[in-house]
Amino acid sequence: MSQIIEERSDKKVKIVSACLMGCQCRYDKKDNRVEQIEQLVKEGKAVPVCPEQLGGLPTPRPPAEIVGGDGFDVLDGKARVIDDRGNDVTADFIQGAQQALRIAQTAGAAEAVLKERSPSCGSAAIYDGTFSKTKRTGVGVTAALFIRNGIAVTSEEN
Numbered sequence: 001m002s003q004i005i006e007e008r009s010d011k012k013v014k015i016v017s018a019c020l021m022g023c024q025c026r027y028d029k030k031d032n033r034v035e036q037i038e039q040l041v042k043e044g045k046a047v048p049v050c051p052e053q054l055g056g057l058p059t060p061r062p063p064a065e066i067v068g069g070d071g072f073d074v075l076d077g078k079a080r081v082i083d084d085r086g087n088d089v090t091a092d093f094i095q096g097a098q099q100a101l102r103i104a105q106t107a108g109a110a111e112a113v114l115k116e117r118s119p120s121c122g123s124a125a126i127y128d129g130t131f132s133k134t135k136r137t138g139v140g141v142t143a144a145l146f147i148r149n150g151i152a153v154t155s156e157e158n
């Protein structure tokens with residue numbers, strides 16, 4: 001029994017963005033499938049989550065960007081997440097991040113591979129809130145919450 005527990009604790013599961021394993025959960029109902037990430041899930045080495053769906057947002061949904069900062073600023077109440085119709089979806093993004101964190105902690109994940117440039121999942125860059133495809137340095141809301149809770153975040157581009 002103790003050997004089984006030891007083996008399980010050695011098995012480091014990762015959290016991955018669900019769109020990276022081929023789920024059509026993007027705002028436009030498409031995916032960002034990466035074969036290696038799909039393989040990790042098939043092998044039981046990764047657990048897929050889509051924070052925006054976990055936050056209760058529909059698919060498809062209007063694209064959203066962080067206005068006034070990045071994911072850390074959203075968590076601190078200093079920036080908002082706004083969709084391209086002007087709706088404030090900040091609460092949905094925070095709720096999705098919290099649910100994703102709950103899954104990560106329950107699964108014992110210490111690392112996440114998340115989709116770059118997403119307002120939820122971006123880990124190095126996000127869009128700047130002007131809906132002009134302009135990028136800025138920063139992290140998404142879920143990536144920020146993961147980092148604050150000790151989960152290392154990288155992207156599919158690393």
Ligand code: SF4
Nearest residue numbers: 017018019050115118
């Ligand atoms: Fe992919 Fe993350 Fe966007 Fe969901 S929230 S579609 S997992 S990038």
